[in-house]
Amino acid sequence: MAQNTERLEAIMTAAPVIAVLIVNDPHKAVAMAQALIRGGIPGIEITLRTPNALDCIKAISDSVEGALVGAGTVLTHHQYEAAVKAGSTFVVSPGATDNLIAAAEEFTQVPLLPGASSPSEVMKLLEIGYERLKFFPAVPAGGTPMLKSLSSPFAAAKFCPTGGIHIGNANDFLALPNVLCVGGSWIADARAIETEDWVGIEQRAREAAALIV
Template sequence: MPQNVQKIEDVMCAAPVIPVLVVEDPAKAVPMAEALVRGGLPAIEITLRTPKALEAIKAVADNVKGAIVGAGTVLDGSQYSAAVQAGSQFIVSPGATKTLLDAAETHSVPLLPGAATASEVMFLLESGYSRLKFFPAEQAGGAAYLKSLSSPLAAAKFCPTGGVSLDKAPTYLALPNVLCVGGSWIADAKVIASEDWAGIEERARAASQLATS
Protein backbone atom coordinates (compact mmCIF):
# COMPACT_ATOMS: atom_id res chain seq x y z
CA MET A 1 0.00 0.00 0.00
CA PRO A 2 1.52 3.36 -0.96
CA GLN A 3 2.05 6.18 1.48
CA ASN A 4 -1.01 8.27 2.32
CA VAL A 5 0.48 11.46 0.91
CA GLN A 6 -2.42 13.69 1.92
CA LYS A 7 -2.29 12.59 5.55
CA ILE A 8 1.45 13.04 5.92
CA GLU A 9 1.42 16.33 3.98
CA ASP A 10 -1.20 17.66 6.38
CA VAL A 11 1.34 17.07 9.14
CA MET A 12 4.33 18.41 7.20
CA CYS A 13 2.51 21.54 6.06
CA ALA A 14 0.88 22.38 9.39
CA ALA A 15 3.86 24.67 10.15
CA PRO A 16 7.37 25.25 8.80
CA VAL A 17 8.95 23.35 11.70
CA ILE A 18 8.18 20.06 13.44
CA PRO A 19 9.79 20.08 16.89
CA VAL A 20 11.74 16.89 17.60
CA LEU A 21 11.49 16.22 21.31
CA VAL A 22 13.10 13.98 23.91
CA VAL A 23 10.73 13.81 26.88
CA GLU A 24 11.87 12.14 30.10
CA ASP A 25 8.87 13.03 32.28
CA PRO A 26 5.34 12.53 30.88
CA ALA A 27 4.02 15.07 33.39
CA LYS A 28 5.90 17.77 31.48
CA ALA A 29 4.57 16.68 28.08
CA VAL A 30 1.23 18.47 28.32
CA PRO A 31 2.46 21.97 29.27
CA MET A 32 5.28 21.57 26.74
CA ALA A 33 2.86 20.70 23.94
CA GLU A 34 0.48 23.47 24.97
CA ALA A 35 3.34 25.97 24.68
CA LEU A 36 4.24 24.67 21.22
CA VAL A 37 0.65 24.87 20.00
CA ARG A 38 0.26 28.41 21.38
CA GLY A 39 3.43 29.33 19.51
CA GLY A 40 2.04 28.03 16.23
CA LEU A 41 3.68 24.60 15.96
CA PRO A 42 0.89 22.00 16.19
CA ALA A 43 2.82 19.02 14.74
CA ILE A 44 4.96 17.56 17.52
CA GLU A 45 7.35 14.61 17.23
CA ILE A 46 8.13 12.85 20.51
CA THR A 47 10.99 10.43 19.97
CA LEU A 48 10.99 6.91 21.40
CA ARG A 49 14.36 7.50 23.04
CA THR A 50 13.18 7.47 26.65
CA PRO A 51 11.44 4.76 28.71
CA LYS A 52 8.30 6.87 29.12
CA ALA A 53 8.01 8.34 25.64
CA LEU A 54 4.80 6.44 24.89
CA GLU A 55 3.26 7.81 28.09
CA ALA A 56 4.22 11.31 26.98
CA ILE A 57 2.61 10.76 23.58
CA LYS A 58 -0.59 9.50 25.20
CA ALA A 59 -0.70 12.48 27.56
CA VAL A 60 -0.47 14.92 24.65
CA ALA A 61 -2.93 12.99 22.49
CA ASP A 62 -5.49 12.89 25.31
CA ASN A 63 -5.11 16.38 26.71
CA VAL A 64 -3.77 18.97 24.25
CA LYS A 65 -6.31 20.44 21.89
CA GLY A 66 -4.87 21.35 18.50
CA ALA A 67 -1.77 19.19 18.86
CA ILE A 68 -0.83 16.71 16.13
CA VAL A 69 1.38 14.36 18.08
CA GLY A 70 3.61 11.79 16.42
CA ALA A 71 6.27 9.29 17.40
CA GLY A 72 9.85 9.53 16.19
CA THR A 73 12.77 7.08 16.15
CA VAL A 74 10.37 4.23 15.33
CA LEU A 75 12.50 1.29 14.23
CA ASP A 76 10.21 -1.73 13.93
CA GLY A 77 6.66 -2.99 13.75
CA SER A 78 6.17 -3.42 17.48
CA GLN A 79 7.17 0.17 18.15
CA TYR A 80 4.90 1.31 15.32
CA SER A 81 1.90 -0.48 16.85
CA ALA A 82 2.68 0.76 20.35
CA ALA A 83 3.00 4.35 19.12
CA VAL A 84 -0.32 4.15 17.29
CA GLN A 85 -2.00 2.67 20.36
CA ALA A 86 -0.64 5.56 22.45
CA GLY A 87 -2.34 8.05 20.15
CA SER A 88 0.31 8.96 17.57
CA GLN A 89 -1.11 10.62 14.47
CA PHE A 90 2.06 10.14 12.44
CA ILE A 91 5.19 7.98 12.64
CA VAL A 92 8.76 9.03 11.85
CA SER A 93 11.75 6.74 11.34
CA PRO A 94 15.44 7.58 10.80
CA GLY A 95 15.59 5.19 7.83
CA ALA A 96 13.50 2.54 6.13
CA THR A 97 13.46 -1.24 5.96
CA LYS A 98 11.06 -3.58 4.22
CA THR A 99 9.90 -4.80 7.64
CA LEU A 100 9.02 -1.26 8.72
CA LEU A 101 7.22 -0.51 5.45
CA ASP A 102 5.29 -3.76 5.83
CA ALA A 103 4.25 -2.66 9.32
CA ALA A 104 3.11 0.70 7.96
CA GLU A 105 0.76 -1.10 5.58
CA THR A 106 -1.18 -2.48 8.54
CA HIS A 107 -1.96 0.96 9.98
CA SER A 108 -3.88 4.01 8.79
CA VAL A 109 -1.45 6.25 10.69
CA PRO A 110 1.06 7.48 8.07
CA LEU A 111 4.81 6.92 8.06
CA LEU A 112 7.48 9.51 7.28
CA PRO A 113 10.53 7.33 6.57
CA GLY A 114 14.10 8.58 6.55
CA ALA A 115 16.56 8.63 3.66
CA ALA A 116 20.06 10.04 3.24
CA THR A 117 21.18 8.91 -0.22
CA ALA A 118 19.83 8.93 -3.77
CA SER A 119 19.55 5.12 -3.69
CA GLU A 120 17.51 5.22 -0.48
CA VAL A 121 15.19 7.84 -1.97
CA MET A 122 14.79 5.72 -5.11
CA PHE A 123 13.95 2.65 -3.00
CA LEU A 124 11.27 4.59 -1.14
CA LEU A 125 9.83 6.08 -4.32
CA GLU A 126 9.59 2.56 -5.78
CA SER A 127 7.84 1.50 -2.57
CA GLY A 128 5.22 4.23 -2.95
CA TYR A 129 6.74 6.78 -0.57
CA SER A 130 7.34 10.31 -1.82
CA ARG A 131 7.22 12.31 1.42
CA LEU A 132 10.43 11.61 3.31
CA LYS A 133 12.64 12.66 6.19
CA PHE A 134 16.15 13.69 5.12
CA PHE A 135 18.32 12.46 7.98
CA PRO A 136 20.85 13.24 9.32
CA ALA A 137 20.53 16.43 7.30
CA GLU A 138 23.64 18.41 8.15
CA GLN A 139 25.89 15.38 8.46
CA ALA A 140 24.63 13.91 5.17
CA GLY A 141 25.51 16.97 3.11
CA GLY A 142 23.13 19.71 4.18
CA ALA A 143 21.00 21.95 2.03
CA ALA A 144 23.40 21.89 -0.92
CA TYR A 145 23.21 18.10 -1.12
CA LEU A 146 19.43 18.06 -0.78
CA LYS A 147 19.10 20.70 -3.50
CA SER A 148 21.12 18.46 -5.82
CA LEU A 149 18.44 15.76 -5.45
CA SER A 150 15.59 18.07 -6.44
CA SER A 151 15.91 17.65 -10.22
CA PRO A 152 16.72 13.94 -10.65
CA LEU A 153 14.32 12.91 -7.85
CA ALA A 154 11.70 15.61 -8.24
CA ALA A 155 8.84 13.49 -6.90
CA ALA A 156 10.39 13.34 -3.44
CA LYS A 157 9.62 16.07 -0.89
CA PHE A 158 11.46 16.23 2.40
CA CYS A 159 11.54 17.20 6.06
CA PRO A 160 15.27 17.69 6.76
CA THR A 161 16.15 16.78 10.36
CA GLY A 162 19.46 16.51 12.17
CA GLY A 163 21.61 19.52 12.98
CA VAL A 164 19.00 21.97 11.67
CA SER A 165 18.87 25.22 13.65
CA LEU A 166 16.89 28.45 13.48
CA ASP A 167 19.73 29.99 11.46
CA LYS A 168 19.98 27.07 9.03
CA ALA A 169 16.25 26.41 8.63
CA PRO A 170 15.54 29.21 6.09
CA THR A 171 18.11 27.79 3.65
CA TYR A 172 16.37 24.41 3.74
CA LEU A 173 12.87 25.88 3.58
CA ALA A 174 13.79 27.82 0.43
CA LEU A 175 14.47 24.57 -1.47
CA PRO A 176 11.80 23.36 -3.91
CA ASN A 177 11.86 19.84 -2.45
CA VAL A 178 11.43 20.83 1.21
CA LEU A 179 8.01 21.09 2.89
CA CYS A 180 9.21 21.65 6.47
CA VAL A 181 12.17 21.03 8.74
CA GLY A 182 12.52 19.08 11.98
CA GLY A 183 14.49 20.47 14.87
CA SER A 184 15.24 20.11 18.55
CA TRP A 185 16.36 23.70 19.14
CA ILE A 186 12.86 24.85 20.14
CA ALA A 187 12.63 22.54 23.14
CA ASP A 188 15.65 20.42 24.00
CA ALA A 189 15.66 18.04 26.94
CA LYS A 190 17.21 20.57 29.36
CA VAL A 191 14.66 23.24 28.50
CA ILE A 192 11.80 20.78 28.99
CA ALA A 193 13.25 19.63 32.31
CA SER A 194 13.51 23.25 33.49
CA GLU A 195 9.84 23.86 32.55
CA ASP A 196 10.64 26.97 30.52
CA TRP A 197 7.25 27.00 28.82
CA ALA A 198 7.43 30.72 27.98
CA GLY A 199 10.77 30.23 26.26
CA ILE A 200 9.43 27.27 24.29
CA GLU A 201 6.42 29.29 23.19
CA GLU A 202 8.65 32.19 22.13
CA ARG A 203 10.93 29.96 20.06
CA ALA A 204 7.91 28.18 18.57
CA ARG A 205 6.42 31.50 17.51
CA ALA A 206 9.66 32.54 15.81
CA ALA A 207 9.84 29.18 14.01
CA SER A 208 6.20 29.33 12.93
CA GLN A 209 6.90 32.54 11.06
CA LEU A 210 9.68 31.11 8.89
CA ALA A 211 8.79 31.18 5.21
CA THR A 212 8.57 28.07 3.03
CA SER A 213 9.35 27.93 -0.69
Protein backbone atom coordinates in the same frame (compact mmCIF):
# COMPACT_ATOMS: atom_id res chain seq x y z
CA MET B 1 0.30 -0.17 -0.87
CA ALA B 2 1.60 3.39 -1.19
CA GLN B 3 2.27 5.96 1.50
CA ASN B 4 -0.69 7.93 2.88
CA THR B 5 0.76 11.06 1.27
CA GLU B 6 -2.25 13.32 1.71
CA ARG B 7 -2.47 12.78 5.47
CA LEU B 8 1.28 13.08 5.96
CA GLU B 9 1.58 16.23 3.86
CA ALA B 10 -1.14 17.90 5.93
CA ILE B 11 1.04 17.34 9.00
CA MET B 12 4.22 18.47 7.25
CA THR B 13 2.67 21.70 6.01
CA ALA B 14 0.86 22.66 9.22
CA ALA B 15 3.90 24.79 10.18
CA PRO B 16 7.45 25.31 8.88
CA VAL B 17 8.90 23.22 11.71
CA ILE B 18 8.08 19.90 13.36
CA ALA B 19 9.41 20.00 16.91
CA VAL B 20 11.60 16.95 17.59
CA LEU B 21 11.66 16.23 21.30
CA ILE B 22 13.14 13.97 23.95
CA VAL B 23 10.84 13.94 26.98
CA ASN B 24 10.21 11.40 29.74
CA ASP B 25 7.63 13.04 32.04
CA PRO B 26 4.03 12.95 30.70
CA HIS B 27 3.02 15.98 32.80
CA LYS B 28 5.86 18.04 31.40
CA ALA B 29 5.09 16.72 27.93
CA VAL B 30 1.56 18.10 28.14
CA ALA B 31 2.71 21.53 29.34
CA MET B 32 5.40 21.54 26.64
CA ALA B 33 2.91 20.65 23.92
CA GLN B 34 0.55 23.38 25.08
CA ALA B 35 3.38 25.91 24.84
CA LEU B 36 4.21 24.72 21.33
CA ILE B 37 0.57 25.01 20.25
CA ARG B 38 0.33 28.53 21.68
CA GLY B 39 3.41 29.42 19.66
CA GLY B 40 1.98 28.03 16.44
CA ILE B 41 3.81 24.70 16.17
CA PRO B 42 1.29 21.80 16.14
CA GLY B 43 3.61 19.13 14.72
CA ILE B 44 5.27 17.35 17.65
CA GLU B 45 7.58 14.36 17.24
CA ILE B 46 8.29 12.54 20.51
CA THR B 47 11.31 10.33 19.96
CA LEU B 48 11.24 6.85 21.48
CA ARG B 49 14.46 7.44 23.38
CA THR B 50 13.13 7.52 26.94
CA PRO B 51 11.31 4.88 29.02
CA ASN B 52 8.08 6.92 29.16
CA ALA B 53 8.03 8.30 25.62
CA LEU B 54 4.89 6.38 24.69
CA ASP B 55 3.15 7.62 27.85
CA CYS B 56 4.10 11.17 26.83
CA ILE B 57 2.57 10.63 23.38
CA LYS B 58 -0.63 9.29 24.94
CA ALA B 59 -0.85 12.19 27.40
CA ILE B 60 -0.52 14.75 24.60
CA SER B 61 -2.91 12.87 22.33
CA ASP B 62 -5.52 12.64 25.08
CA SER B 63 -5.37 16.17 26.44
CA VAL B 64 -3.79 18.73 24.08
CA GLU B 65 -6.25 19.99 21.50
CA GLY B 66 -4.73 20.78 18.14
CA ALA B 67 -1.54 18.79 18.69
CA LEU B 68 -0.36 16.61 15.82
CA VAL B 69 1.74 14.28 17.92
CA GLY B 70 3.86 11.56 16.38
CA ALA B 71 6.48 9.03 17.39
CA GLY B 72 10.09 9.36 16.25
CA THR B 73 13.07 7.01 16.19
CA VAL B 74 10.72 4.13 15.42
CA LEU B 75 12.84 1.17 14.38
CA THR B 76 10.64 -1.94 14.57
CA HIS B 77 7.16 -3.22 13.77
CA HIS B 78 6.51 -3.58 17.51
CA GLN B 79 7.41 0.05 18.19
CA TYR B 80 5.21 1.16 15.30
CA GLU B 81 2.23 -0.71 16.69
CA ALA B 82 2.86 0.64 20.20
CA ALA B 83 3.09 4.19 18.82
CA VAL B 84 -0.25 3.81 17.08
CA LYS B 85 -1.88 2.48 20.25
CA ALA B 86 -0.47 5.44 22.19
CA GLY B 87 -2.28 7.86 19.89
CA SER B 88 0.37 8.87 17.37
CA THR B 89 -0.89 10.63 14.26
CA PHE B 90 2.31 9.87 12.34
CA VAL B 91 5.50 7.83 12.72
CA VAL B 92 9.05 8.87 11.87
CA SER B 93 12.06 6.62 11.33
CA PRO B 94 15.71 7.47 10.64
CA GLY B 95 15.68 4.97 7.77
CA ALA B 96 13.44 2.38 6.15
CA THR B 97 13.27 -1.41 6.37
CA ASP B 98 10.88 -3.98 4.96
CA ASN B 99 9.64 -4.53 8.51
CA LEU B 100 8.73 -0.87 8.96
CA ILE B 101 7.09 -0.61 5.57
CA ALA B 102 4.98 -3.66 6.46
CA ALA B 103 3.90 -1.93 9.67
CA ALA B 104 3.00 1.22 7.73
CA GLU B 105 0.85 -0.85 5.39
CA GLU B 106 -0.89 -2.40 8.39
CA PHE B 107 -1.58 0.97 10.06
CA THR B 108 -2.34 3.15 7.04
CA GLN B 109 -4.21 5.73 9.12
CA VAL B 110 -0.91 6.57 10.86
CA PRO B 111 1.51 7.33 8.00
CA LEU B 112 5.23 6.68 8.03
CA LEU B 113 7.80 9.40 7.30
CA PRO B 114 10.87 7.27 6.53
CA GLY B 115 14.42 8.57 6.52
CA ALA B 116 16.66 8.65 3.45
CA SER B 117 20.03 10.27 2.81
CA SER B 118 21.21 8.91 -0.53
CA PRO B 119 19.89 8.69 -4.11
CA SER B 120 19.55 4.90 -3.85
CA GLU B 121 17.46 5.15 -0.68
CA VAL B 122 15.22 7.78 -2.26
CA MET B 123 14.82 5.65 -5.39
CA LYS B 124 13.83 2.58 -3.39
CA LEU B 125 11.22 4.51 -1.44
CA LEU B 126 9.79 6.21 -4.53
CA GLU B 127 9.56 2.80 -6.19
CA ILE B 128 7.13 1.60 -3.51
CA GLY B 129 5.09 4.80 -3.48
CA TYR B 130 6.77 6.82 -0.73
CA GLU B 131 7.14 10.46 -1.80
CA ARG B 132 7.26 12.28 1.55
CA LEU B 133 10.58 11.57 3.22
CA LYS B 134 12.78 12.59 6.11
CA PHE B 135 16.26 13.69 5.01
CA PHE B 136 18.44 12.48 7.86
CA PRO B 137 20.94 13.36 9.19
CA ALA B 138 20.44 16.57 7.25
CA VAL B 139 23.62 18.56 7.88
CA PRO B 140 26.07 15.62 8.14
CA ALA B 141 24.52 14.05 5.01
CA GLY B 142 25.29 17.07 2.86
CA GLY B 143 22.84 19.75 3.92
CA THR B 144 21.27 22.07 1.37
CA PRO B 145 23.69 21.21 -1.47
CA MET B 146 22.73 17.55 -1.22
CA LEU B 147 19.03 18.34 -1.15
CA LYS B 148 19.41 20.62 -4.16
CA SER B 149 21.10 17.80 -6.06
CA LEU B 150 18.20 15.47 -5.25
CA SER B 151 15.56 17.92 -6.45
CA SER B 152 15.88 17.55 -10.21
CA PRO B 153 16.15 13.75 -10.61
CA PHE B 154 13.55 13.09 -7.91
CA ALA B 155 10.92 15.76 -8.52
CA ALA B 156 8.19 13.78 -6.74
CA ALA B 157 10.12 13.53 -3.47
CA LYS B 158 9.48 16.19 -0.83
CA PHE B 159 11.51 16.23 2.36
CA CYS B 160 11.59 17.12 6.04
CA PRO B 161 15.30 17.62 6.76
CA THR B 162 16.22 16.77 10.35
CA GLY B 163 19.57 16.67 12.11
CA GLY B 164 21.67 19.76 12.71
CA ILE B 165 18.80 22.16 11.94
CA HIS B 166 18.51 25.30 14.06
CA ILE B 167 17.01 28.78 13.87
CA GLY B 168 20.11 30.05 12.07
CA ASN B 169 19.98 27.63 9.11
CA ALA B 170 16.33 26.55 8.96
CA ASN B 171 15.40 29.13 6.30
CA ASP B 172 18.20 27.86 4.04
CA PHE B 173 16.48 24.48 3.97
CA LEU B 174 12.93 25.83 3.81
CA ALA B 175 13.82 27.89 0.73
CA LEU B 176 14.46 24.72 -1.28
CA PRO B 177 11.63 23.61 -3.60
CA ASN B 178 11.74 20.01 -2.38
CA VAL B 179 11.48 20.87 1.33
CA LEU B 180 8.04 21.07 2.97
CA CYS B 181 9.22 21.60 6.55
CA VAL B 182 12.19 20.97 8.81
CA GLY B 183 12.53 19.02 12.02
CA GLY B 184 14.36 20.53 14.95
CA SER B 185 14.95 20.18 18.66
CA TRP B 186 16.05 23.74 19.37
CA ILE B 187 12.52 24.93 20.18
CA ALA B 188 12.22 22.68 23.22
CA ASP B 189 15.54 21.15 24.15
CA ALA B 190 16.12 18.89 27.13
CA ARG B 191 17.13 21.74 29.44
CA ALA B 192 14.08 23.84 28.61
CA ILE B 193 11.78 20.90 29.30
CA GLU B 194 13.57 19.93 32.50
CA THR B 195 13.43 23.49 33.87
CA GLU B 196 9.82 23.92 32.67
CA ASP B 197 10.68 26.97 30.59
CA TRP B 198 7.28 27.06 28.91
CA VAL B 199 7.54 30.79 28.18
CA GLY B 200 10.84 30.29 26.37
CA ILE B 201 9.46 27.32 24.43
CA GLU B 202 6.42 29.33 23.35
CA GLN B 203 8.64 32.21 22.22
CA ARG B 204 10.92 29.94 20.18
CA ALA B 205 7.84 28.27 18.71
CA ARG B 206 6.57 31.68 17.56
CA GLU B 207 9.93 32.38 15.92
CA ALA B 208 9.84 28.99 14.21
CA ALA B 209 6.27 29.43 13.02
CA ALA B 210 7.27 32.71 11.39
CA LEU B 211 10.01 31.15 9.25
CA ILE B 212 9.57 31.22 5.49
CA VAL B 213 7.66 28.42 3.77
